[in-house]
Amino acid sequence: MPHTLPIPADFPVQWADPNDAQSLWQYHSTYYSAPHTPLEFEIYMQRVSEGFKIENPFFLCRCLRLNGYFYETYLFHETPSENIETLYETTISPMLATLADKWEHEYFPVIRQELTRWETFDVQHATLMELVAHLDETMARNTTLFSFHDRLVCPAILAMSQFEDLYHDLFGAEEDGKLHQLLHDLETHSLKSARDLWRLSRQARNMPVVRNILLETPVADVLAELAASDEGQTFLAGFNAYLRDYGKNNQHLFYLTSPSWREDPTPVIQNLKNYAAQPERDFSAENEQSKHARAQALAECRARLADYPQPVIEKFEFLLRVAQVGTFLYDEHVYWIEIPTMYHTRQLVLALGQRLTETGVIQQGDDVFYLTCAEIRQSASTPGTALHAIVTERRAEMARFATLTPPPMLGTLPDENASAPINPFLESFMRLLGIPLPPSEEPDTLRGYAGSAGIVTGPVKILQRPDEAEKLRPGDILVTNTTTPVWTPLFASVAGLITDAGGVLGHSAVVAREFGIPAVVGTGQATSILKDGQIVELNGNTGQVRMSKNQGGQA
Amino acid sequence: MCVMWLGQADDVSVMGAKAANLHRLASAYRVPPGFCLTTAAFAQWQAEGEPDSVPLTVQPALIHAYRQLAEMTASAAPRVAVRSSALDEDSRNASFAGQYESYLNVAGLAALQDKIVACWRSASAERVQQYRQHAHLEIVTRMAVLVQILVPADVSIVAFSINPITGSRADIVINANWGLGESIVGGLTTPDSYEVNKSDLTVRIRKNGAKERMCIVSPTGMHTVSVPRPMRSQSVLNAAQIREIAKLTRDLEATMGWPVDIECAYKADTLYLLQCRPVTA
Numbered sequence: 001m002p003h004t005l006p007i008p009a010d011f012p013v014q015w016a017d018p019n020d021a022q023s024l025w026q027y028h029s030t031y032y033s034a035p036h037t038p039l040e041f042e043i044y045m046q047r048v049s050e051g052f053k054i055e056n057p058f059f060l061c062r063c064l065r066l067n068g069y070f071y072e073t074y075l076f077h078e079t080p081s082e083n084i085e086t087l088y089e090t091t092i093s094p095m096l097a098t099l100a101d102k103w104e105h106e107y108f109p110v111i112r113q114e115l116t117r118w119e120t121f122d123v124q125h126a127t128l129m130e131l132v133a134h135l136d137e138t139m140a141r142n143t144t145l146f147s148f149h150d151r152l153v154c155p156a157i158l159a160m161s162q163f164e165d166l167y168h169d170l171f172g173a174e175e176d177g178k179l180h181q182l183l184h185d186l187e188t189h190s191l192k193s194a195r196d197l198w199r200l201s202r203q204a205r206n207m208p209v210v211r212n213i214l215l216e217t218p219v220a221d222v223l224a225e226l227a228a229s230d231e232g233q234t235f236l237a238g239f240n241a242y243l244r245d246y247g248k249n250n251q252h253l254f255y256l257t258s259p260s261w262r263e264d265p266t267p268v269i270q271n272l273k274n275y276a277a278q279p280e281r282d283f284s285a286e287n288e289q290s291k292h293a294r295a296q297a298l299a300e301c302r303a304r305l306a307d308y309p310q311p312v313i314e315k316f317e318f319l320l321r322v323a324q325v326g327t328f329l330y331d332e333h334v335y336w337i338e339i340p341t342m343y344h345t346r347q348l349v350l351a352l353g354q355r356l357t358e359t360g361v362i363q364q365g366d367d368v369f370y371l372t373c374a375e376i377r378q379s380a381s382t383p384g385t386a387l388h389a390i391v392t393e394r395r396a397e398m399a400r401f402a403t404l405t406p407p408p409m410l411g412t413l414p415d416e417n418a419s420a421p422i423n424p425f426l427e428s429f430m431r432l433l434g435i436p437l438p439p440s441e442e443p444d445t446l447r448g449y450a451g452s453a454g455i456v457t458g459p460v461k462i463l464q465r466p467d468e469a470e471k472l473r474p475g476d477i478l479v480t481n482t483t484t485p486v487w488t489p490l491f492a493s494v495a496g497l498i499t500d501a502g503g504v505l506g507h508s509a510v511v512a513r514e515f516g517i518p519a520v521v522g523t524g525q526a527t528s529i530l531k532d533g534q535i536v537e538l539n540g541n542t543g544q545v546r547m548s549k550n551q552g553g554q555a
Numbered sequence: 556m557c558v559m560w561l562g563q564a565d566d567v568s569v570m571g572a573k574a575a576n577l578h579r580l581a582s583a584y585r586v587p588p589g590f591c592l593t594t595a596a597f598a599q600w601q602a603e604g605e606p607d608s609v610p611l612t613v614q615p616a617l618i619h620a621y622r623q624l625a626e627m628t629a630s631a632a633p634r635v636a637v638r639s640s641a642l643d644e645d646s647r648n649a650s651f652a653g654q655y656e657s658y659l660n661v662a663g664l665a666a667l668q669d670k671i672v673a674c675w676r677s678a679s680a681e682r683v684q685q686y687r688q689h690a691h692l693e694i695v696t697r698m699a700v701l702v703q704i705l706v707p708a709d710v711s712i713v714a715f716s717i718n719p720i721t722g723s724r725a726d727i728v729i730n731a732n733w734g735l736g737e738s739i740v741g742g743l744t745t746p747d748s749y750e751v752n753k754s755d756l757t758v759r760i761r762k763n764g765a766k767e768r769m770c771i772v773s774p775t776g777m778h779t780v781s782v783p784r785p786m787r788s789q790s791v792l793n794a795a796q797i798r799e800i801a802k803l804t805r806d807l808e809a810t811m812g813w814p815v816d817i818e819c820a821y822k823a824d825t826l827y828l829l830q831c832r833p834v835t836a
Binding site: 165 | 707708709710733734763769771772773780781782783784785786788789790791822823
């Protein structure tokens with residue numbers, strides 16, 4: 001029987017459309033932990049949902065803002081088993097076959113064009129009316145850009161999981177290390193940003209004054225101290241160049257209220273400090289080695305396939321190529337979609353905030369986030385009305401929302417006896433998220449997936465957010481629920497990684513492999529079972545984490 | 556004469572039924588090239604006391620024939636299938652299919668001679684004797700050995716020119732799988748299957764098989780492996796190929812004059828005929 005979930009007393013919900021109560025709405029605290037203002041929801045979050053639906057043969061999604069929190073519902077299309085072959089033939093295989101081509105010749109040129117329009121619009125000198133027109137344009141642009149998101153991510157996920165299946169069936173499941181080697185060496189912007197920061201940190205280590213500042217000075221004072229010396233200023237030039245390249249990045253994707261690195265480089269400085277404390281490491285040499293290992297692994301696969309039917313060899317080569325493209329795009333798309341949409345939308349809203357402060361509609365720039373689109377447009381066309389009271393009310397409301405604990409699920413749970421819909425994308429996606437494993441039978445051992453090879457012993461540090469990077473010390477093993485691209489720079493600051501969620505093709509595992517650090521992913525509960533400072537032995541080859549009795553005790 | 560070529564011999568009585576069938580077809584159909592060690596060679600081997608090697612009197616002809624295969628395929632040690640071809644096998648009344656040895660992926664003279672002797676030995680094996688006793692045939696065995704270029708098949712097919720279940724003569728039934736035909740013949744997995752109208756070669760019923768396993772050549776001959784999951788839901792034959800196979804099957808029935816059970820294989824775009832026997836009642 002479908003089961004209607006009870007609405008918690010402290011989280012009242014009135015369904016605007018009574019039919020919405022029949023769907024299953026989910027709240028993901030990892031990605032959307034804080035409430036969104038009405039403006040954030042309208043000009044950004046809703047545009048994301050809208051974009052996801054375009055040309056998507058696998059699912060429909062909708063979103064709601066409930067007590068400020070972002071809830072989404074997915075309706076996965078079902079395919080009767082007798083039609084699965086046709087689905088693969090007419091939809092999935094062509095989607096995979098054309099992915100690289102569409103990215104290069106269709107999606108990327110349009111994305112570039114849209115971003116150029118933003119980049120060439122002068123928010124500083126536009127009039128209020130021009131900014132309002134630009135707001136409508138920006139909303140439409142967000143939808144357009146996010147329409148490419150699932151057209152990239154869905155085939156990427158399908159390709160990676162099909163290649164994984166094919167590889168396991170041909171070479172055995174124990175060969176995962178080699179499988180991943182074949183998908184390695186991503187030249188994505190996010191990885192490049194970490195490597196470029198690393199290079200800066202190595203330069204810093206060779207500059208005594210700078211090195212000292214990075215190792216000893218609190219984050220908040222680093223820039224001022226660097227500016228106080230010639231050596232520091234030389235270094236700052238490099239640092240600012242880095243921010244020019246990567247400054248649009250943001251610690252909190254999907255929150256317009258969060259400043260970009262360009263506006264507040266604190267996270268970058270923190271990562272730089274952590275890097276400066278790390279021992280020497282030659283990423284270039286490691287990269288070369290990894291390329292060599294990949295070529296070797298590929299040659300081995302081809303040799304083993306020599307006696308196979310030609311169609312099998314062709315399928316291997318085809319899925320390998322698409323899985324490589326998919327792994328690349330799975331990381332790279334964030335640089336072209338999430339990051340610039342966030343950045344430019346925020347810059348526009350800030351400019352609007354400035355104008356509206358000048359005309360007295362609001363008292364300070366930030367207040368603009370608490371206005372709705374309609375109110376902003378109204379203020380532009382009929383100036384003079386102050387909206388201070390509304391802003392105060394909304395701020396209070398948001399403060400109240402922030403104290404709530406949103407239930408992970410609302411609405412109606414599907415019938416538990418009904419079989420899961422046959423949807424190849426859903427199956428692949430669930431594997432990416434990491435199907436929970438049964439707990440280890442050995443005492444003091446956590447069990448997960450072998451995400452990245454190697455064995456390391458060290459103290460654990462549990463982080464809820466990448467902002468907590470200051471807790472990290474060299475040799476620490478990072479423990480977290482899961483990682484998103486925002487966490488990428490932290491991977492060079494730790495000796496290993498353990499996650500609650502995620503499978504071997506998810507972000508955590510892929511990036512851990514790129515950084516050559518051992519990782520065990522999908523343990524289920526590492527963040528609740530382990531304690532900061534606890535010494536563990538992480539075995540990235542077997543997917544096991546052995547806990548020692550020594551509690552460590554260092555915070 | 557100890558060695559005779561498919562398509563060129565003139566005395567089929569010494570080739571065994573399997574080879575004789577293929578010989579008859581070799582001139583008109585694309586049969587992988589091959590030759591036969593005749594019953595005379597077997598008799599010679601028996602007379603010498605069934606030694607571990609091919610008799611000296613037979614060796615020159617064998618070496619010469621294998622060298623000719625090498626030239627045909629531009630390969631120093633061509634890969635061949637070595638199969639028994641008994642005189643009573645594949646006849647219309649009794650099918651000894653599977654009762655004798657067959658070796659795949661044999662390369663080089665030493666291995667070839669080895670496998671020939673192994674086929675000869677199997678003819679002497681007790682189990683075969685018992686089978687023959689059961690089928691009321693005389694105990695004297697006369698054996699030929701067929702040596703044929705191995706087709707490392709991309710797709711293998713078994714086709715009947717009548718419906719083997721219903722007996723309908725209006726149907727052609729085709730089963731197909733990735734890799735070598737042994738997976739179909741040996742019942743190792745469910746192949747794709749088609750029922751085709753003999754009259755106009757249109758497909759009436761098509762069923763996608765589970766195709767979980769396939770047979771591929773290996774250094775030791777052949778082994779069974781998993782079909783990669785992304786290929787299981789894929790049809791192994793396209794429309795043009797189904798038509799080509801159905802047409803071949805229909806033509807063979809007409810040529811032979813009786814309903815046929817054939818094995819054929821695709822290597823790239825080329826369809827090879829591997830076996831053709833009467834459908835046993």
